[in-house]
Amino acid sequence: MGSALSNAPVSLSTLTTMQVGGVPSRIISCGNTQQLYDAAIELWSSDEQFHVLAGGSNTVFAEDLEGLTILHVTNRGVEIVSEDAQFVTVQVQAGHSWDEFVAWAVTNDYAGIEAMSGIPGSVGATPVQNVGGYGQEVSDVITQVEFLEKGSDESVIRPASYFEFSYRDSALKHGLEGLVGWVEFRLQKLAGMSVPMKSGQITEHLGAEYGSALPLEQVRKTVLELRASKGMVISETDPDSVGCGSFFTNPVISVEKSLEFPEEMQRWRMPNEDQVKISAGWLIENAGFPKGYSIPGSKAAISNKHALAITNRGGASSAEILELARLIQERVAARWGINLIPEPNLVGF
Template identity: 40%
Template sequence: MLGALSMRDLTVLAPLTTLRIGGPAREIVEVRDSDELVDTVRTLDDAGQPLLLLGGGSNVVVADEGFDGTVVLVRTQGLVADVDRCSGATLTVAAGEVWDDFVAHAVEQEWVGVETLSGIPGRVGATPIQNVGAYGQDVAQTIARVRTYDRRERRVVTYAAADCGFGYRTSRFKAEPGRHVVLEVTFQLELGPLGAPVRYAELAKTLDVAVGDRAPLADVRDAVLALRAGKGMVLDPDDHDTWSAGSFFTNPVLPPDAADRLPADAPRFGQADGRVKTSAAWLIEHAGFGKGYGETAARISTKHSLALTNRGGATGYELLALAREIRDGVEARFGVRLENEPVLVGAEL
């Protein structure tokens, strides 16, 4: 292990991210099991070396200057399934497993609860950090516990779902960036051939069912993949609309008085705490930033106004300049400040 940490030539990070943007790292280390991951992180921390954990690179923007430290590629593998007719499927999945491979396997096995999260890039370990969600589901609904290495306390800690601080695209792990290294995630899924009740109107329409009805798991997965592909949200090396970090901005959740100041036709979704969620895509488009907007190789996707894309050869500087222009334009027009969803490495908006 220590030999793997010796200095090498600088390595460019761009090919390791879905945006294909990012400068050099001092060192790149790949780990294949949880013990090696913990040992690697502990060794780097002991040496005082800057550390960046990287899974699928799908939710990160790396600066053109790169990262002056060690990048640890999380490639741990393994899935342990405990399936019972009464209690359902309890699945412990290594952080380095490819997320969509896990979802495809769950659908094939008739394990219910993650089917609308099909087509999302990245690795399993990233999903609880961001509380990944789409089309009416998020991982907080099915996560039972998360096993982590706490870099501050220098010990392995397992958090029950109730202790993970899950919220809209957030968690205790995101709230304390860099502290918690996710090792494994345990999911509790129901059993059956039908997906969970469809909660998202666009998906229900595609499946030709009413909101709240169920559809076969495979049909739900196929419908979600088709919807995502139509928005450039399924990775395709030949499609520059997919050279992105997914949705660049989160949907704002506003106090009622702020929501009241939006135009009457702005989308509004009431939240359990009394706040109101609105659509970042709607705000962006109505602030004058339409699909395809941009003057450099960094542009808004031609398929989805929430995705900022690399049309080929874009720099981090260009992408972040576009993000600032959109954020500031929306704030000037509507008084709402958009928050970026991807993690920024060596950069800021």
């Protein structure tokens, strides 16, 4: 199969940022795309249950993982495939760190992903939920993806439209099964400036007008500061960063329905003028969950910095994480009539 099998699988709490999860039956380390594809084809043919894991920042594993195989994706690399005076097209391997790629782009004056600085995880995971932040999302810049579809023995290159991207969503979350080998991005050359900023938080923080182009390095620095202030940048010195970042997506609702909520609730405009995105953090806090809340006796807690993040305070079980998440969902639904959707993958529950 051309891949290295772990003879002694480790607890997935050591491979995930939430730091919970049991020991799988085995871990297959895939250092290049072909190893990944070969392993997946073999596992599909044997109907063996498996899960693909790279950065481990967007997955919560159960404790009982008997029978589960982990494909640990570690392929890395960024390659420029074409460029002209205005654009550069790059292919990035699935196992490459997303934030390292963003840092590389900013250093080289390539614009289009700077506002997504500090997001943990791997490049290969970004198309799955159309990762985004501060007014940008990867579907803005993805051109194509090398993809091995379940049931196929050969990978194909699919255009971005194949994945039906929408807000924090894609066909990969709704029945399209397969593996990402690499992702191709088209970034802009704007002489060290960003694309127009569509985040009021960034422009207000920098005293600029909404829609302004700003220096790339300044945007990245600002985003990292904003995310760190919310415990959203992984740091060994910050216990609020032991989690998956935002545990729930910000709901998108009709403008009409949004009028039912108090004016002070944060909301953001969407490309579809009939819809707005509203603050899940506000809904949570105003359903009776202050920052730092935990169920008595539990080691799972809402972040002290941001109500949208669930954190592991040290030694929490995956059951405790899910117990808190479900309680939040129940109370928000009862108070506001909104069903919060978890952002991380929940495996083994």
